[in-house]
Amino acid sequence: MLKSFDIYSQNNILKIIVALNLLLVGTGSLLYTDRLITKLETREQQYVQLYASAIGYLYGSSHPDAGDLTFVTSEILQANKSIPVIYVNPNNQIAGELNVGFPEGTTDEEKEPFLRKTIIEMRKEHSPLIVNIGDGQQGLVYYSTSKLLRQLTYFPYALLAILTALGVLAYLAFSSSRRAEQNRVWVGLAKETAHQLGTPMSSLMAWVEYMRSDPDQFDGSITDEIEKDVQRLETITARFSSIGSVPTLKEENLNDVVQQFTDYLARRISTKVKMSLSSQLPPNQMVKINKLLFEWVIENVCKNAVDAMKGTGELRLKIMPLPHKEVAIDITDTGKGISKANMQKVFSPGFSTKKRGWGLGLTLAKRIVEEYHDGRLYVKSSEVGKGTTFRIVLNAD
Ligand SMILES: Nc1ncnc2c1ncn2[C@@H]1O[C@H](COP(=O)(O)OP(=O)(O)OP(=O)(O)O)[C@@H](O)[C@H]1O
Ligand SMILES: [Mg+2]
Structure with missing residues (x-):
């Protein structure tokens, strides 16, 4: 639908x-x-x-x-x-x-x-x-x-110029106010979510401590599982709170960050998805990113890829240098593909073809890449029934 x-x-x-x-x-x-x-x-x-x-x-x-x-x-x-x-x-x-x-x-x-x-x-x-x-x-x-007639000859052109200027102004005001409003909603929602999650998180953490202190009553492996979930929740809270404020960028080793995160993802997705990562970047290539938010981008794009393949197929990540001191991360799947008509729409908030999709994953990812990292996120290629490649471009100077 x-x-x-x-x-x-x-x-x-x-x-x-x-x-x-x-x-x-x-x-x-x-x-x-x-x-x-x-x-x-x-x-x-x-x-x-x-x-x-x-x-x-x-x-x-x-x-x-x-x-x-x-x-x-x-x-x-x-x-x-x-x-x-x-x-x-x-x-x-x-x-x-x-x-x-x-x-x-x-x-x-x-x-x-x-x-x-x-x-x-x-x-x-x-x-x-x-x-x-x-x-x-x-x-x-x-x-x-007569002077009057001469002025009258210019009148329609002056009128047209004024109308055009008005139109442009109205359009600018309209689109910028819509943007500003969207920004406020984003930031407000993110901050509020982080804030709301804070209280139950700390009490959950206290519970985990309590369970650890009484191993006779609480099975250690269950406690471990709960702790992992709490940690995951902590990551989500941290992401929300960093998107709600101006995030700081730090020099990170891009190969390592992507490697670590794909290892983490690989453990969480279906074993029928073959995941691979290759990099043509020098091993010590540093890129300025906000790790927490950048991982969120990779996660969103990879999750979509897994959904598009209905849990079976190949998911390939490729990191490579580009001219002009840029690096690209290509994420390719062998899923259902995106039709030409939907190529741009996939980034619009609310656009989803999934039963339970919010249609926010890519909007958020694009926002993180373009507004917080001054990079680009786009569909590099896609063929219906064959698969899709999303490309993330970051500055590496
Ligand atoms: N790799 C892909 N292959 C095919 N279609 C895709 C792919 N990635 C995204 N899409 C299409 O773009 C739509 C929007 O993606 P987006 O991540 O923004 O929202 P969603 O996944 O539907 O919901 P959620 O908010 O939970 O992420 C998807 O519903 C899907 O139709
Ligand atoms: Mg999604």
């Missing part, structure tokens, strides 16, 4: 919904402002056209009654409060300007050169409108896009 905490898949759906919404709002506003800009552009052009015609009326000699229209034309001219326009008359003199926006402190003498420069800029943007004054005389109206 496949189990997996729902919250993880729900989180993914939530992320997708948020991302889709951002995308929708982003493209929506982009399209909307784009339409708005096109409309405004047309309007501005119509406006300049009107301005040009008004100038034509104002200065044109072909309209004898132009004088009567002066108030209309001047109204049109003044109504334009945003589009920069410059009128150059048939004699190439600047005869009018609006909204050009002279830099502050421009003197009257400086105005003309400034306007000439502006005309060059305007020409790049739009070709000038021709104003027919009559008698074949033509003036030119230069213009550029």
Whole structure:
């Protein structure tokens, strides 16, 4: 049976919904402002056209009654409060300007050169409108896009940038808070467990002492067995208490540590599992580890391997040096293998294919290797029905 905490898949759906919404709002506003800009552009052009015609009326000699229209034309001219326009008359003199926006402190003498420069800029943007004054005389109206419209062109991009930044921030906040929460749960649970185990452990130890002192009443071999169990419990408590605090790393002989621990494991697993250990490391290779926690990793990975083989098969451990001052420990089984789809999932908390699995073994192991030892733990290879190799990589400098 496949189990997996729902919250993880729900989180993914939530992320997708948020991302889709951002995308929708982003493209929506982009399209909307784009339409708005096109409309405004047309309007501005119509406006300049009107301005040009008004100038034509104002200065044109072909309209004898132009004088009567002066108030209309001047109204049109003044109504334009945003589009920069410059009128150059048939004699190439600047005869009018609006909204050009002279830099502050421009003197009257400086105005003309400034306007000439502006005309060059305007020409790049739009070709000038021709104003027919009559008698074949033509003036030119230069213009550029209003400041407002120009700002509006940048608006959707600014909006998109803001939305993206918000999305990234939300995602970061979301994932880091989830992480922080997970960390607190881990550490809290571990500390609490160690604490809770402490009291019954010391009373068990006292019982063992008591039993030893009375060999007539208590069989010595039974006392030995109980003592071994108590010792095992002590190890578990020590592991929990070290994962609940910042563990200290110590230089250890990696070959020896793995050898000792596999000997210990070999005694505890089915005799039908053939266990072997080989090492290509120099015999005295030291690696900085927390022995207690590192043994926990090996135990979790080996236990999974034994489960995957249903108690029969071969379990091989291989230690070898890697380039860049790293060492690898490969743990290979001849078990049922892991499907491609499950390769990453096996490290998620709660993922288990076992009837009585918590799905925490590999999560814990990965955490110990990556966060406490700055190493890596991953599925190196796996084939369904053939077997699996997990690899632990540690720094050895
Ligand atoms: N060597 C392996 N071969 C095949 N599948 C594996 C192997 N190791 C892990 N798995 C798969 O990964 C799952 C998760 O492993 P994990 O150790 O995290 O949890 P578990 O063993 O199911 O439960 P527990 O919390 O008791 O360890 C397993 O249920 C199993 O399906
Ligand atoms: Mg497990």
